[in-house]
Amino acid sequence: MTVSRFRDFARYWRTPLLPGADLLTAEYHDHAFTPHWHEAYTIPVIEDGAECYRYRGALHVAEAGSVPVINPGEVHTGSRAVDEGWRYRVMYVPVDTLHTLASEIAGRAEPLPWFDAEVIRDPDLARRLSRAHRLLEADADRRHAEFALVPNVPNAPNTPQSDLLAVEDALLDALSTLLTRHARTHEARLGSAANEPRVEIMKALLAADLTAPLRVADLAQAVGLSPFHATRLFTQATGLPPHAWRTQLRLQRALAPLRAGASVAEVAAATGFTDQSHFTRHFRRMFGVPPGRWQAN
Structure with a gap:
């Protein structure tokens, strides 16, 4: 053993x-x-x-x-x-x-x-x-x-x-x-990338209101592509599909209010997670500790 x-x-x-x-x-x-x-x-x-x-x-x-x-x-x-x-x-x-x-x-x-x-x-x-x-x-x-x-x-x-x-x-x-x-x-490193403006437009849309529901069709319409091509372009550029990228952004945006003393439940709701347990599960996967313990450090 x-x-x-x-x-x-x-x-x-x-x-x-x-x-x-x-x-x-x-x-x-x-x-x-x-x-x-x-x-x-x-x-x-x-x-x-x-x-x-x-x-x-x-x-x-x-x-x-x-x-x-x-x-x-x-x-x-x-x-x-x-x-x-x-x-x-x-x-x-x-x-x-x-x-x-x-x-x-x-x-x-x-x-x-x-x-x-x-x-x-x-x-x-x-x-x-x-x-x-x-x-x-x-x-x-x-x-x-x-x-x-x-x-x-x-x-x-x-x-x-x-x-x-x-x-x-x-x-x-x-x-x-x-x-x-x-x-x-x-x-x-980046060089010239013709598709980079489209990726940035999709990122901005995903980040504008983290609590607002979005569909792939919304992203596709914003950049003039089909849902399939918009998702493929975004995933190739960022390494994550749009929903997963947005989850990571929500976690990043959660740090400042946690640091300021907001409750875990408040932060979960404000950053668009369905509930506190959903937020805690994703937070632990990213930071290695639950949000309450991160906040207490």
């Missing part, structure tokens, strides 16, 4: 030192992520074990010391590649943050940075990302502990400036190393 080294555990958290980003410290054994996408750059570093994931039509394996970056909006999965599972740290970095940093490094306006599908095997980069993530997590824990001790004082956490400098230096070092060594540009 094989004894798993890792358990299913996930902690999502945030830090003012990386505004708008979500960060994850996790290990998984049984959990498997169904096809999904994120609005941010997904920047993981595998610290132990190995993860396999399907991405851009191929199955990839990311072992300890590797950095399997996923571009924003691109569909992928995730599950264990070895019997013991895997442990990793992840930064979900907003598009604007990484885009701005790329332009600052270049000293001019730059296109969106983009990353190839292959797993990045750069042990030095992995060490830098892991160190930055650990320092950010330690700082977040310190802030939380100080706030718990002085809950009624605005901005009570007061991390020493020297510590903040060290954390920010490590973060900038890790992200700039990733960009300078491994980033390409979005334009170069």
Whole structure:
């Protein structure tokens, strides 16, 4: 009988030192992520074990010391590649943050940075990302502990400036190393795509009102195609059929109200899920934890 080294555990958290980003410290054994996408750059570093994931039509394996970056909006999965599972740290970095940093490094306006599908095997980069993530997590824990001790004082956490400098230096070092060594540009990756405007029109229609019922015929009419061709075009461009893509968008849109303290039932209704259990089931598949536990982190 094989004894798993890792358990299913996930902690999502945030830090003012990386505004708008979500960060994850996790290990998984049984959990498997169904096809999904994120609005941010997904920047993981595998610290132990190995993860396999399907991405851009191929199955990839990311072992300890590797950095399997996923571009924003691109569909992928995730599950264990070895019997013991895997442990990793992840930064979900907003598009604007990484885009701005790329332009600052270049000293001019730059296109969106983009990353190839292959797993990045750069042990030095992995060490830098892991160190930055650990320092950010330690700082977040310190802030939380100080706030718990002085809950009624605005901005009570007061991390020493020297510590903040060290954390920010490590973060900038890790992200700039990733960009300078491994980033390409979005334009170069996409090239010219005659059908891209049609896909964007369908995305806009799907996103306009997440609670409104839509039919494939509505999407097809908006772009002047048959339902069959509209669905095929959308699926080829995004990796998901329209209904699944819209479900992922609903989950992304649920994060802000959950973070603001809205109840799970309220968020489920506001984002167009049929009921709370339906929302919870999809949320757990994407984030590895139910929404209530994600909200409490």
